[in-house]
Amino acid sequence: MSRHKPHHDEPLDLATIAADDLLLDALGRGAARPEGAEPTRPGTTGGRTTDAAATPAGTSDDDTTRRGGTTDDDTAGGDDLTVLLAAWRAELDADPPAAARDAELLRALGTEPEPATTARPRAPWLGRRLIGAAAAVIAVAGLAIGTQHAGPTSPLWPIAKVMYPQQAEAREAAYAIQRARTAAAAGRNDEARRLLEEARAHLARVTDPALIDRLRADLDTALRDLPTVESPAPAVEPTGAPAPVGTPATGAVPPPPVPTGGIGTDPTRPAPRSPAPGPRVVPETAPTLPIPPPPLPGPSTVASPLPGLPGLPLPTGRLLR
């Protein structure tokens, strides 16, 4: 037997590898029955035939082993090994632990707090993430919306200037015009003129033609209202008359909505036009006329950049009357 001494150091050929793989697959399935191994006790060398006869399931694999893998010299040792492996595998399956251990395990798993911490966090963790993401989206959206309507007096104004530069310029212009009116109403004509220049500078950076038209109209009216050479001005706008009306207007709450609603869209259109058609009813309607258009009172109250705007029809109305 010692002459069969093996050749495990020799290079392996593909057939041997394939045959060994098949053998191990079969052994792993538990195909070879251990009972077949019984006659081949250690010491008895007749393993091959008994093994093949007694293990119908494993026969083909043994055959493959013999055919492809091992040489004839080697078969005795190889068969013994197959028998040993089969017996080993079968013995590992002997006296399997009671199935009751599953229940024991499930109970242990069910009662212990640990699994709860590993399993449960999944949902809340995900939930927290989702809530966080939703909050972030809302915050960003809210910021965007708020910013879009933010005026120069709003805390969001710096952001608005970055996010909506066009609207920001327009709003700055409108704001300057409004302050110019207030200044003019208070008799501070120089300041008003300076503010109107400022508004013009802002206006130069606005590209939306509709906005430009409207703001230019505002600017022009404001300029016209200003006493350019001190003398003609009083004729158009007696500083004394609008002063009482204009100053309360700045402090008044109702006007604020107007400008913001008007800045983006048409509602302000009536404002410049109003002096002409609606002069008679002006005193009463002037404050109310601009109010209906503002659809966005909420955010715009903060901005309230043009409180002086409604003041515009007032003086003209007075004058006409």
Add this chain to the structure above:
Amino acid sequence: MTAAIEQDLVRRAAQRDPDATAALLTEVRPGLVRYCRARLGRIGGAYTTADDVAQDVCLAVLRALPRYREQGVPFSAFVFGIAAHKVVDAQRAALRNSGVTPTDTLIERPDATPGPEQQAVSTDLARRLSVLLGRLPETQREIIVLRVAVGLPADEVGAIVGMSAAAVRVAQSRALARLRTLAGDTLDEVAA
């Protein structure tokens, strides 16, 4: 066996679905028990210790299930990676407690449990193979244990031991060749 475990079952078991957990245990436990028995052998003549370790592994696997999906490995690799660690832990504990190597030394003790002749014979054969396995290089031994005792296909064994399926096939052939040599040697010894 474990190769056939569907992801769906694993997912439901990870969510502590009792039926899925039970089904998963039914799939996994036999292989785990054989693995632990193969690695630890009979201690004190019985597989009680090995079976306890297997039970421990089952619990560890169930606890770790929520983590499984993130690892992207075959489920068997996940399970037997845990099992390998638990077995090593058990071996260390046994060494600490008794100062005796749990596997090889104890396996060579006579089986204390009396049984029918047939069982004694197959136990004897199994014990002989355990001794032979103990002489294999560690990786080869692990491959044979996973391929034969557990019954995993070569590619899944590769995922566990960190080799390609082809490399596993070469290594297992070398292991068998070596075992044949060793078996022949012991037969010679007996015959002599």
